[in-house]
Amino acid sequence: MTDEQLADELRALGRAVVPPVADGLTTAVLERVASAPVRRTPAEVIRSKWRALLALLAVLVAGAVVAPPVRAAVAEWLNIGGVEAVPVPSGPTSAPAPPAVSGRLTLAEAGRIAGFVPVVPRVLGEPTGLEASTGFVAMSWRTAGGTVRLEQFEAEPSPMYLKKYWSTLEQVDEVDGYWFGTPHDLVLEDKNGGDRVERVAGATLVWVRGGVTFRLEGAPDKARATEIAVSQ
Amino acid sequence: MRQHAQVAQRTAVLLGAGSEADDVVQESFVKAYRALGTFRGGSAFRPWLLRIVANETRNLHRSRSRRWRREEQAAIPDSVLDPADAAVSTERRRELLDAVQTLPEHYRLVVTCRYLLDLDERETATVLGWPRGTVKSRLHRALGRLRTQLPDKEVQR
Numbered sequence: 001m002t003d004e005q006l007a008d009e010l011r012a013l014g015r016a017v018v019p020p021v022a023d024g025l026t027t028a029v030l031e032r033v034a035s036a037p038v039r040r041t042p043a044e045v046i047r048s049k050w051r052a053l054l055a056l057l058a059v060l061v062a063g064a065v066v067a068p069p070v071r072a073a074v075a076e077w078l079n080i081g082g083v084e085a086v087p088v089p090s091g092p093t094s095a096p097a098p099p100a101v102s103g104r105l106t107l108a109e110a111g112r113i114a115g116f117v118p119v120v121p122r123v124l125g126e127p128t129g130l131e132a133s134t135g136f137v138a139m140s141w142r143t144a145g146g147t148v149r150l151e152q153f154e155a156e157p158s159p160m161y162l163k164k165y166w167s168t169l170e171q172v173d174e175v176d177g178y179w180f181g182t183p184h185d186l187v188l189e190d191k192n193g194g195d196r197v198e199r200v201a202g203a204t205l206v207w208v209r210g211g212v213t214f215r216l217e218g219a220p221d222k223a224r225a226t227e228i229a230v231s232q
Numbered sequence: 233m234r235q236h237a238q239v240a241q242r243t244a245v246l247l248g249a250g251s252e253a254d255d256v257v258q259e260s261f262v263k264a265y266r267a268l269g270t271f272r273g274g275s276a277f278r279p280w281l282l283r284i285v286a287n288e289t290r291n292l293h294r295s296r297s298r299r300w301r302r303e304e305q306a307a308i309p310d311s312v313l314d315p316a317d318a319a320v321s322t323e324r325r326r327e328l329l330d331a332v333q334t335l336p337e338h339y340r341l342v343v344t345c346r347y348l349l350d351l352d353e354r355e356t357a358t359v360l361g362w363p364r365g366t367v368k369s370r371l372h373r374a375l376g377r378l379r380t381q382l383p384d385k386e387v388q389r
Contacts, residue, residue, distance in 0.1 A: 003375045006382075007347050013328050014348030019245045021237045022254040029261040 083163060083206050083213055095183035095202035098149035098217040101140040103131025110137050116212060118152050123231040140218075148218035148228075154211060163187070163201070172222065175229040177207025177214075179222045205229055237261075239278065239349070240285050243359075246344050247289040248333070256292060260285045279351065279358040286341075286359050331381045339374035346371055 022028075110132035111117045118137040120127065127139035127150075136153040163184055170179040186201040205216045205225040209232070219225035240260055244253040264284050332343055345356040346367070356371075357364045 001379060001382075003372075003379075006375060006379060009324070010328060010332075010343065010347035011350050013325050014242075014246070014350055016325065017242055017246060017348065018238075019241050019253065021241045022257070025237055025254075025258060025261070028258055029265070032258075032262045 083215065091185065092183045092200045095200045097146050098140070098202065099199075100142070100147045101127070101129030101131050101138050101149065103129055103138075105130045105132055110139075114152075114154075116152075116154060119209075119212075119214075119232045121150070121228045121231045123228055124148065124150075143218075145220045146218060148216070150217075150228075151215040152212050154213075163204075163206075170222065172205060172207070172226055172229075174226050175205070175207040175209070177205055177229065179225065180204045180206070181222065236278070236281060240281060243282050243285045243349060244289055246348050247286060247341070249289045249292055252292055256285065256288045260288045263288070276355070279355040282345075282349075282351075282355075282359045283361065286345075327382065331378055334381070335374060335377060338370050339377060342367060342370045343374045343378065 105113070107118060107120065107130070110130050113132040113134065114137045115135060116137075118130075118132070118139070120139070124141050124143075128142050130137070130139045132138070136151070138149065138151045140147055140149045163180060163186060170181060171177075172179050180201075181203050183200055183202055184204075186198045188196050188198045201217055203217070203219070203222075203225075205214075205219065205222070205228075207214050207229055214229065216225055216228060219228055237257065240257045241253060244256040244260075249256040260281070264281050267284070332340060332348070335343065341360055342356065345351050345359050346353070351359060353364055353367055356362075357367045360367070362370075
């Protein structure tokens with residue numbers, strides 16, 4: 001047996017190890033980070049009891065009382081569908097308007113190419129551009145406020161887009177999504193895990209519905225973006 | 233989150249956190265949250281998180297007896313092995329796992345990160361906090377050691 005064969009066998013073995021993640025992990029972590037950092041020395045002693053108490057607490061409140069800013073701050077661990085958000089210390093201060101879509105497919109054609117039925121937000125009407133590739137649809141509109149661009153894609157096992165945001169990330173409860181309020185680098189991750197900065201993106205709303213990730217860019221503010229998102 | 237939680241859980245279990253794996257993962261996420269300021273933009277999030285998991289597992293080992301460690305590490309239970317994944321037979325899995333668990337500490341860590349968790353060399357270096365050259369050389373020696381420990385597959389079947 002060569003080293004390579006042994007390595008392959010070990011990889012296959014590793015893939016077969018799928019321990020269950022504890023129920024309520026998210027809630028427990030959020031509960032703990034929502035409270036002030038605890039000094040470890042005396043806490044060590046009562047750690048087991050403290051944990052039990054927190055676990056109990058977590059069950060009782062089931063995440064309901066976790067403050068929204070904390071939930072948003074923890075979002076860098078959330079893969080929002082096919083988008084992964086990572087915090088960076090600083091970022092671009094301005095962003096160009098999102099690129100308009102030049103394709104002119106019909107909805108039916110786009111759906112056939114993408115392999116899922118794309119959604120058109122009612123409040124925006126017919127898109128002025130529409131293009132598609134496997135698992136991906138992009139459409140745009142010319143509006144009084146400039147170009148609005150909506151991308152829809154089926155979530156991949158690994159993130160397709162990486163958003164390097166540096167300011168706050170706000171949770172948008174209406175669509176269970178996130179609002180990236182400031183310009184940020186939009187990074188495309190290739191199959192080998194390499195990063196490529198695609199472009200600088202402006203404020204964007206990201207949400208997931210029915211296994212499809214939506215990225216809406218070019219809306220003037222969060223309220224309008226939310227309105228567009230819920231009008232599907 | 234589920235993706236990160238899953239890989240964190242696998243890391244804790246494979247590095248030998250045993251029955252404490254859930255606690256190790258929870259603790260790691262809390263620490264990661266508090267240390268977010270030290271996370272450098274431009275570097276990958278996953279190895280950064282896994283390094284915290286690896287450190288937490290090591291802390292756990294330090295606080296426990298040698299005996300606990302031996303028992304818990306050996307006790308990667310069959311229940312965490314996906315029964316639908318038949319790429320490697322059950323006996324062979326056991327054999328491999330046992331062989332890995334009995335390797336000297338450094339070898340066990342490097343084989344676990346590089347192969348069982350399928351991290352690349354750079355990620356392994358980050359997670360273990362070693363220079364890349366060290367990862368390479370220890371990995372090489374670890375494989376050699378493993379091969380001598382394992383009964384030959386071809387002969388066995």
